Amino acid sequence: MANLKEEINKRRTFAIISHPDAGKTTLTEKLLLFGGAIQTAGAVKSNKIKKTAASDFMEIERQRGISVATSVMSFEYRNKIVNLLDTPGHKDFAEDTYRTLTAVDSVILVIDCVKGVEMQTEKLMEVCRMRDTPVIIFINKMDREGQDGFDLLDEIEAKLNINVRPMTWPINIGAEFKGVYNLTEKNINLFEPGSQKDDQDSIQIEDLSDSALDDLVGERDADQLREDVEMIEGVYDPLDHQEYLDANIAPVFFGSALNNFGVRELLNKFVEIAPVPGPRETDTRTVESGEDKFSGFIFKIHANIDPKHRDRIAFLRVCSGTFERNKFFKHVRLDKKIKFSNPYAFLARSKNVVDEAFPGDVIGLYDTGNFKIGDTLTEGEEMLFQGIPSFSPELFKEITNLDPMKTKQLEKGVKQLTDEGVAQLFVKQPGSIKIIGTVGELQFEVIQYRLKNEYGASARFDPVRYYKACWITTDKEAVLKDFVNRKKGHIAIDKDGNFVFMAESKYLLDRAKDDYPDLEFHFTSEFKLQQEV
Numbered sequence: 001m002a003n004l005k006e007e008i009n010k011r012r013t014f015a016i017i018s019h020p021d022a023g024k025t026t027l028t029e030k031l032l033l034f035g036g037a038i039q040t041a042g043a044v045k046s047n048k049i050k051k052t053a054a055s056d057f058m059e060i061e062r063q064r065g066i067s068v069a070t071s072v073m074s075f076e077y078r079n080k081i082v083n084l085l086d087t088p089g090h091k092d093f094a095e096d097t098y099r100t101l102t103a104v105d106s107v108i109l110v111i112d113c114v115k116g117v118e119m120q121t122e123k124l125m126e127v128c129r130m131r132d133t134p135v136i137i138f139i140n141k142m143d144r145e146g147q148d149g150f151d152l153l154d155e156i157e158a159k160l161n162i163n164v165r166p167m168t169w170p171i172n173i174g175a176e177f178k179g180v181y182n183l184t185e186k187n188i189n190l191f192e193p194g195s196q197k198d199d200q201d202s203i204q205i206e207d208l209s210d211s212a213l214d215d216l217v218g219e220r221d222a223d224q225l226r227e228d229v230e231m232i233e234g235v236y237d238p239l240d241h242q243e244y245l246d247a248n249i250a251p252v253f254f255g256s257a258l259n260n261f262g263v264r265e266l267l268n269k270f271v272e273i274a275p276v277p278g279p280r281e282t283d284t285r286t287v288e289s290g291e292d293k294f295s296g297f298i299f300k301i302h303a304n305i306d307p308k309h310r311d312r313i314a315f316l317r318v319c320s321g322t323f324e325r326n327k328f329f330k331h332v333r334l335d336k337k338i339k340f341s342n343p344y345a346f347l348a349r350s351k352n353v354v355d356e357a358f359p360g361d362v363i364g365l366y367d368t369g370n371f372k373i374g375d376t377l378t379e380g381e382e383m384l385f386q387g388i389p390s391f392s393p394e395l396f397k398e399i400t401n402l403d404p405m406k407t408k409q410l411e412k413g414v415k416q417l418t419d420e421g422v423a424q425l426f427v428k429q430p431g432s433i434k435i436i437g438t439v440g441e442l443q444f445e446v447i448q449y450r451l452k453n454e455y456g457a458s459a460r461f462d463p464v465r466y467y468k469a470c471w472i473t474t475d476k477e478a479v480l481k482d483f484v485n486r487k488k489g490h491i492a493i494d495k496d497g498n499f500v501f502m503a504e505s506k507y508l509l510d511r512a513k514d515d516y517p518d519l520e521f522h523f524t525s526e527f528k529l530q531q532e533v
């Protein structure tokens with residue numbers, strides 16, 4: 001029997017996040033190459049939904065097929081088991097990314113040095129901040145004419161609301177990029193464009209006043225580096241590991257993923273400092289990863305691309321104890337015992353049936369419709385993991401059945417697709433009007449396509465103008481009842497039976513808030529995690 005504590009300490013479960021095009025896919029690939037999980041460059045590229053293919057359904061289907069394989073990429077590196085969870089790059093699938101972030105212990109954030117902090121970067125960081133997820137920042141594309149290093153750090157601190165500490169520092173940038181100076185190891189890695197070498201030879205420079213530095217990078221850049229390092233040491237405190245783990249400070253690396261430059265330093269530091277699987281909150285108590293009894297939750301569900309086989313794959317993050325094959329576990333929401341004969345893990349990009357899995361691991365479970373996103377499995381304890389909220393969608397459409405003979409199919413399809421988290425469903429009375437809410441237009445296309453192809457249902461989607469769907473709560477039952485009565489036409493029920501106020505405009509939302517000071521309005525379905533609106 002494996003030693004649970006040792007297994008936990010070996011695990012590093014994380015995701016790479018970025019604004020599209022900053023270099024997430026390229027960095028992922030380089031990390032996998034280091035970890036021996038892939039042998040050739042270009043293997044991960046196919047994972048991306050190309051912008052040009054935004055409405056190409058076959059492309060979406062193809063993506064669904066391969067994205068099962070890339071959902072989790074596990075590899076061993078320096079005696080650690082690294083679990084890299086994939087997040088979709090396309091902004092229309094941002095909610096998938098948010099949910100995946102609930103299953104990681106830390107993230108690496110990639111920023112393009114030319115573009116700086118972009119919109120999606122800010123949104124993703126907000127999600128990380130909700131859960132105090134530790135962040136390491138990789139400033140990419142240093143071979144391009146980007147912004148000044150200090151300006152980038154200032155921008156990151158200001159826009160992402162986190163303190164930074166550079167770990168490496170670039171020597172010049174763009175066409176004149178010479179390499180990086182490692183501020184803690186006190187060595188220089190020289191950049192050779194296009195070299196793709198796995199390991200740059202680092203040159204130890206203990207004392208920056210050494211003239212060897214001038215010989216290496218030229219007098220002008222050597223002087224600039226001396227000045228920069230003096231400034232860094234004056235302005236930024238040394239990295240405090242605990243501050244990083246508490247998500248107060250983000251170590252920053254500079255490099256070029258495409259040129260495989262600076263990636264090794266990043267990975268080495270990552271496995272050294274990134275958090276091991278830690279405690280998780282449930283509705284009743286905090287669960288420590290080292291507890292003997294198994295627990296875990298589902299953060300992602302993937303439908304089988306073959307419509308003849310309705311089974312799906314539910315991705316479970318192990319939170320505590322040991323998951324064992326063929327052992328009965330309790331599905332808390334359904335109050336049902338289930339065992340899994342073919343759970344699989346994703347080592348080196350192949351699926352292997354596993355006998356056991358440990359905290360931090362992600363396993364794929366065949367599912368015939370038992371699971372919804374957010375479901376908890378335990379050894380019997382009644383508790384539900386928290387932190388897998390639904391966010392208020394940005395687009396809403398009313399769904400109308402076009403084929404009365406296929407009502408059942410449509411209902412089933414809509415239910416299963418919303419269980420998978422492809423979109424959210426809000427039901428309004430009278431008439432059980434179904435409103436689908438999504439983050440992006442592309443999700444509607446996926447739904448429409450899949451309803452037809454997998455369920456044989458045909459439906460019309462009519463846009464409805466809503467500003468936000470707000471979850472409403474109060475401890476005053478009578479006030480809630482009154483509000484629901486008065487706003488009847490604007491109240492819907494979400495998948496868990498919660499009341500949702502469908503606000504048509506910010507003005508109407510503000511008015512409702514003024515009129516009902518005892519009610520709380522929330523932009524996410526899990527209330528204690530988020531700021532009030």
Ligand code: G4P
Nearest residue numbers: 018019020021022023024025026089140141256257258259
């Ligand atoms: P993403 O997953 O974050 O969306 O980004 P991805 O890795 O696909 O990178 C986006 C583009 O940036 C790609 O070019 C990629 O080759 C390029 N890139 C990544 N890292 C670097 C770097 O360090 N330096 C430079 N100069 N470019 C970099 P593309 O032309 O859009 O795609 P492709 O045709 O190369 O696949």
